[in-house]
Amino acid sequence: MEKTSISKKQLLELYHKMVLIRRFEEKAGQLYGMGHIGGFCHLYIGQEAVVVGIDSIKENGDQDITSYRDHGHMLACGMDPKMVMAELTGRFTGYSKGKGGSMHMFSKSEGFYGGHGIVGAQVPIGAGIAFANKYKKNSCVCFTYFGEGAANQGQVYEAFNMASLWKLPVVFVIENNQYAMGTSMVRASSTEEMFARGLAFNIPGKAVNGMNVLDVAKEAAHAADHCRAGKGPFILEMKTYRYRGHSMSDPAKYRTREEVQKVREEKDPIDTLRSILIEKHKISEKQFKATDAEIKSIVSEASDFALNSPEPDIEELWTDVYAG
Amino acid sequence: MKTEILMPSLSPTMEEGSLAKWYVSPGDKVKPGDIIADIETDKALMEYESIEEGTVVELIVKEGTENIKVNSLIAVIETEGTEEINIRKVNDIKKIEPVSADNYEEVTSEEDKVDSVNINLEDSKKLNNETTENKVVNELTVREAINSAIAEEMRLDGDVFLMGEEVGEYQGAYKVSQGLLEEFGPERVIDTPITEHGFTGLAVGAAFTGIRPIVEFMTFNFAMQALDQIINSAAKTNYMSGGQINCPIVFRGPNGAAARVAAQHSQDFASLYASIPGLKVVQPFSAEDAKGLLKSAIRENNPVIFLENEILYGKSFPVNIDPEQIIPIGKAKTISTGQDVTIISYGIGMMHTLEADKKLKELGINAEIVDLRTIRPIDFDTIIESVKKTNRCVTVEESFPVCSVGSYIGSQIMIRAFDYLDAPVLNCTGKDVPMPYAENLEKAALITPDEIVFSVKKVLYKD
Numbered sequence: 102m103e104k105t106s107i108s109k110k111q112l113l114e115l116y117h118k119m120v121l122i123r124r125f126e127e128k129a130g131q132l133y134g135m136g137h138i139g140g141f142c143h144l145y146i147g148q149e150a151v152v153v154g155i156d157s158i159k160e161n162g163d164q165d166i167t168s169y170r171d172h173g174h175m176l177a178c179g180m181d182p183k184m185v186m187a188e189l190t191g192r193f194t195g196y197s198k199g200k201g202g203s204m205h206m207f208s209k210s211e212g213f214y215g216g217h218g219i220v221g222a223q224v225p226i227g228a229g230i231a232f233a234n235k236y237k238k239n240s241c242v243c244f245t246y247f248g249e250g251a252a253n254q255g256q257v258y259e260a261f262n263m264a265s266l267w268k269l270p271v272v273f274v275i276e277n278n279q280y281a282m283g284t285s286m287v288r289a290s291s292t293e294e295m296f297a298r299g300l301a302f303n304i305p306g307k308a309v310n311g312m313n314v315l316d317v318a319k320e321a322a323h324a325a326d327h328c329r330a331g332k333g334p335f336i337l338e339m340k341t342y343r344y345r346g347h348s349m350s351d352p353a354k355y356r357t358r359e360e361v362q363k364v365r366e367e368k369d370p371i372d373t374l375r376s377i378l379i380e381k382h383k384i385s386e387k388q389f390k391a392t393d394a395e396i397k398s399i400v401s402e403a404s405d406f407a408l409n410s411p412e413p414d415i416e417e418l419w420t421d422v423y424a425g
Numbered sequence: 426m427k428t429e430i431l432m433p434s435l436s437p438t439m440e441e442g443s444l445a446k447w448y449v450s451p452g453d454k455v456k457p458g459d460i461i462a463d464i465e466t467d468k469a470l471m472e473y474e475s476i477e478e479g480t481v482v483e484l485i486v487k488e489g490t491e492n493i494k495v496n497s498l499i500a501v502i503e504t505e506g507t508e509e510i511n512i513r514k515v516n517d518i519k520k521i522e523p524v525s526a527d528n529y530e531e532v533t534s535e536e537d538k539v540d541s542v543n544i545n546l547e548d549s550k551k552l553n554n555e556t557t558e559n560k561v562v563n564e565l566t567v568r569e570a571i572n573s574a575i576a577e578e579m580r581l582d583g584d585v586f587l588m589g590e591e592v593g594e595y596q597g598a599y600k601v602s603q604g605l606l607e608e609f610g611p612e613r614v615i616d617t618p619i620t621e622h623g624f625t626g627l628a629v630g631a632a633f634t635g636i637r638p639i640v641e642f643m644t645f646n647f648a649m650q651a652l653d654q655i656i657n658s659a660a661k662t663n664y665m666s667g668g669q670i671n672c673p674i675v676f677r678g679p680n681g682a683a684a685r686v687a688a689q690h691s692q693d694f695a696s697l698y699a700s701i702p703g704l705k706v707v708q709p710f711s712a713e714d715a716k717g718l719l720k721s722a723i724r725e726n727n728p729v730i731f732l733e734n735e736i737l738y739g740k741s742f743p744v745n746i747d748p749e750q751i752i753p754i755g756k757a758k759t760i761s762t763g764q765d766v767t768i769i770s771y772g773i774g775m776m777h778t779l780e781a782d783k784k785l786k787e788l789g790i791n792a793e794i795v796d797l798r799t800i801r802p803i804d805f806d807t808i809i810e811s812v813k814k815t816n817r818c819v820t821v822e823e824s825f826p827v828c829s830v831g832s833y834i835g836s837q838i839m840i841r842a843f844d845y846l847d848a849p850v851l852n853c854t855g856k857d858v859p860m861p862y863a864e865n866l867e868k869a870a871l872i873t874p875d876e877i878v879f880s881v882k883k884v885l886y887k888d
Contacts, residue, residue, distance in 0.1 A: 166630075198667035205665035214633055214670065219657050225623045226658060229630020236586070236612070236636055256654075259623020266618070421664045422702050424671030424726040 107157075107315065109382045115157060115314050116378060117392055119149040119371050122173045124400045125182055126345075129172065129189055133349045137408060138189045141218075142203045145173035147344040150370035151276055152177040154317025155244055158325060162239060164212040166227040167246035169204035170276075170343075171216045174246065178211045182403040192410035199413040200421065214243075221247060221254030224273070228260040231271035231334075242328045244321075246274045249295050249338075250281020258302070261334070265302040268333035272324045273299070275338045276311065282347040283355040296338035304334050311339030312368045315377070342368070428477050430500040432493045435466045437684040438735050442466045443491040444499060453481045455502065462499070467568070467739045468599055479504035563746045568738040570712035571601050571677075574719035575639060577748045579609055582637065585723055588615040588628060589641030589678070598643045599679060599738055625651035625676075629658045632674040632728075639723060642678035645694050645732060659728040660703030675722045677731035680708070681773055681823050682871060684736070688859035691867075693824035695771070698730040699801040700828070705754055706801040708732040710775035712742035714798055717752030725754065734773045757804035759811065763791030766881050767811040769834060770821035771797040774853075774872065778821050781877035790881060800830055808834065809841050816847040817884040821877055826854040848884040853877050 107115075126144045133142045145152075148170075156165075156177040167174045175185050180196065188195025188206050196206040204218040214230055217223040227245025234241045251257065252275055264271050275295045279286050286293060296306035305327070309320045317339065324335035342364045346353040353361075378384040432442060445463040449455060455475045462473045482501040486493055493499065565573070579585045586609075591598045593606040593616040606614040617624040621642065628638040642648045648655065655676060663671045682691035699706045705727055709715040715733070722729035760775075761782070770778045775796050785792050793811050797803065812818050818838055820831030831852035838850050856870045882888045 164634075196667065197665055197669070200667055201665040205662075207662070207666040207670050209669050214630070215662070215666070217658070219653055222626060222653060222658055225626025225654070226630035226633065228623075229627035229632075230634055231630075232627055233631040233634040233636050236631065237634075256622045256626060259618075259620040260627065262618055262620065263623060263627055421666075421668040423705075424663050424668065424673075 112378055112382065115153050116374050118153045118177055119314065119374065120393065121396050121399060122149045122176050123371060124396050125176060126172060128400045128404055130349065132190065132404065139191065140202055141169065142349045143170040143347065144345045145170055148276060148278060148341045149173060150314040150317055151311045151339045151341055154314040155274065155321040157318045158322040162212065162241040164214055164230050164241060164243040166214040166223045166230060166243065168220065168223060168248060168251060169218050171206065175206060175213055178213050180208050180211050180213060182399055183406040186403040186407040187410050190407040191412060192407055193413040194410040198417060221251040221256055223247060224257045225260040228264045228269055228271050231264065231269035234270050240329050242270045242272060242325050244272050244274055246276055248281060249275055249277040249286050250289065252295055252298055253289060261299050261302045261304055264334040265304050268331060270328035271334045272328060273334060273336045275336065276341055277338055278341050278343040296336055299336045304336055306336035306338060308338045308340060311341035312370045312373060314370060314374055426504050427482060428502045428504045429498050430502060432495050432497050432499050433464060433473060434495040435464060435471050436468050437686050439466045439495060441492050441494045444486050444488060444493060445470060447484055447488050449481045451481050451483055455479060455481060477502050477504050561746050562743045564741050565712045565744040566739055566741050567712045567715050568601055570716035570744055571719055571733065572603060574716045576605060576608065578720055578723040579613060584636040585639065586613040586615065587639045587641060588617055588624060590617055590619055590643050592616060592641050599735060621647050621650035622654065625654040626658065628674060629654050629672060632672045633670050637673045637723065639675045639677060642676065644690060645678055645680040646690050646692065648676065656701050660701050664703060671726050672728050673726045674728045675731055678733060679735040680732035681734050682860055685862060685864065685867060687862040691860035693822065695732060695800045696824050696828055696830045699830060704728055704730055704801060706730045707754060707799050708772040709798055710772055710796055713744040714752055716744055717750055718754060718798060720751040721754050732772065737773055755799045755802045755804055757807040758796045758798055759807065760794040760796050763793040764815055765791045766817040766819060766884055767793045767795060767815045768819050768821060769795045769797060769808060771800060774821040774823055777872055777874050778877060781874035784874065784878050785881055790885065792881065805837060812838055812842050813845045816845055818850045819853060819877065819880045819884060821853045821872060823855050823872060826852060826857050829854050851880040851884055853880050
């Protein structure tokens with residue numbers, strides 16, 4: 102069921118989600134600066150088209166798992182911005198009762214399996230979720246996201262081998278934002294073709310313009326179909342870019358302002374979709390403004406909810422160490 | 426010249442084996458490299474080649490004979506040469522009729538039943554209120570007990586599956602998973618590549634969705650490759666998700682020193698895993714505990730580290746074979762009562778402790794012996810109650826001394842029962858060195874019953 106034509110309504114939904122992620126992340130950055138969010142905080146700004154495009158082709162029961170740069174994934178899969186922001190600020194109303202923070206959030210009901218703080222660890226776990234799909238004989242696919250930096254971890258290839266050997270329904274999504282913290286891909290990887298990293302295991306792969314949500318959706322649908330047909334895993338290399346530092350504490354001295362500026366001006370995923378909406382669907386400035394206003398209120402509501410929520414009771418220190 | 430063919434030792438811990446099949450008969454000519462017999466060890470069926478050239482004179486043991494001690498005479502070959510050597514009498518070999526697996530219980534020789542590590546059944550019945558009134562008791566090895574626990578739980582729950590290296594077609598590197606592939610099929614008994622980090626992460630992901638993997642590590646030494654997934658993913662996710670995503674998984678396999686396999690293959694990981702919140706850690710000694718605790722571990726909604734021991738796999742114990750006999754995690758077992766000193770141990774440490782206890786009895790010392798069974802959470806109620814009675818305590822374990830289980834128990838006894846102590850708590854542990862290979866050094870690195878006796882005498886001021 103390849104999505105060749107996407108309706109105006111669907112396009113507006115994609116736009117809505119991408120803008121929501123961007124404004125949410127800007128707000129998170131602001132709250133971090135004010136000391137309301139602590140620890141590590143990795144923003145997704147610039148990469149929005151990847152998760153929004155993939156989410157648009159997901160079917161009921163499909164799962165997601167990703168690294169610590171996870172806010173966008175949660176918002177894309179329908180998790181409540183209020184509870185995500187509450188978790189970022191360490192409040193009891195957050196998804197993990199304030200005990201996980203930015204990097205460790207989960208929603209079993211939305212099929213979101215985290216939020217993992219160890220680079221690459223989510224890759225075999227994602228293959229395991231796909232293994233469970235096969236074991237349970239359902240038709241779900243697990244979208245397993247990791248960066249081009251994590252793609253150099255050994256366990257990624259252990260997972261590739263087993264996923265291909267056992268034909269597990271997993272789409273490995275390599276979000277290639279070109280920098281593994283401060284190390285550019287060419288300085289860390291012997292090859293620039295991340296999509297080809299699975300060839301030794303017979304896993305097909307494809308490079309995708311991760312700054313165009315429609316390209317992402319089209320290729321993701323193709324990859325998911327491959328999995329659902331019982332053909333095993335698929336690798337999608339999403340060529341994307343992060344505008345902010347690796348985390349809030351990264352001054353990003355390893356690249357020039359001009360480099361970032363050029364991507365923002367020429368390739369921004371939200372502007373790209375906006376142009377399509379204007380040119381093909383005659384969406385007016387007024388309509389965009391209404392959407393922007395709506396999102397602004399969602400984000401400020403999330404922020405207010407978080408800041409007005411209580412911290413966890415001190416007794417919560419001792420709960421959830423073990424499941425009942 | 427007549428040459429003796431002796432029962433070979435084919436694995437580090439092999440003490441005896443079976444002669445599954447003879448490929449030669451008296452009168453047959455053999456040359457080096459010819460397969461003369463199939464020898465079955467505790468691990469595998471191995472082809473045994475002749476290293477001699479000559480003619481088979483006599484097959485001393487019959488095909489199908491079990492429990493043949495290593496280095497005992499199995500055949501005689503006439504080789505080139507003039508000098509005749511004396512052949513040991515056939516009577517030196519214990520005559521045992523061939524047995525099959527299903528009448529194992531009846532034909533096990535009396536001598537095997539009174540294995541030195543066996544716990545007296547009546548004693549354990551008195552002391553162990555977990556046992557039911559009309560229990561059916563069979564003699565099982567620890568290996569068979571673990572196998573039956575897995576099989577029973579897999580029959581009960583379709584979400585339980587076993588994965589690991591060589592668990593399926595090979596029938597288990599230590600034969601623990603023997604027969605499971607045949608009964609449950611390759612979808613539930615899954616041979617993995619040699620990829621501990623990867624398959625551990627994969628199993629953790631599967632467990633997050635609610636199915637119940639049993640992950641076999643060929644030995645826990647190899648789980649070092651997977652520590653990140655065990656500690657950072659399996660143990661912590663329930664907490665980090667505010668209780669949303671738990672991880673019902675068992676990590677099991679042999680742990681601790683085997684025999685002559687040196688530093689990288691000989692270490693007890695109990696204290697390492699026991700320091701991690703979110704994990705439960707079990708190390709059984711007897712077959713009954715291995716079975717009952719593994720069943721509990723499989724039903725647990727949390728990750729359980731289940732530490733087995735290669736040397737104990739072949740030891741037999743009386744086991745209540747009722748499939749509903751489960752033993753709760755977190756409960757220690759008082760093996761024998763005494764008033765002079767409390768000895769606390771677990772796993773193979775119990776074997777040394779029971780050996781030491783015989784010597785202590787000769788010295789007129791009545792020890793109360795507590796088998797911890799679970800290392801996390803530790804059953805301090807049982808420990809403190811016993812120490813309050815005996816006022817003295819010695820801990821026994823095979824692991825390294827620094828940050829050992831015994832050192833933690835000692836500190837807790839100091840905190841919880843300081844006024845009851847008449848002597849410092851002493852820890853018997855392995856030595857603070859990587860395990861050496863040389864036989865004498867390895868022996869020196871491990872705990873011995875004599876060291877336990879020495880420590881007990883010391884806390885009783887009898888040294």
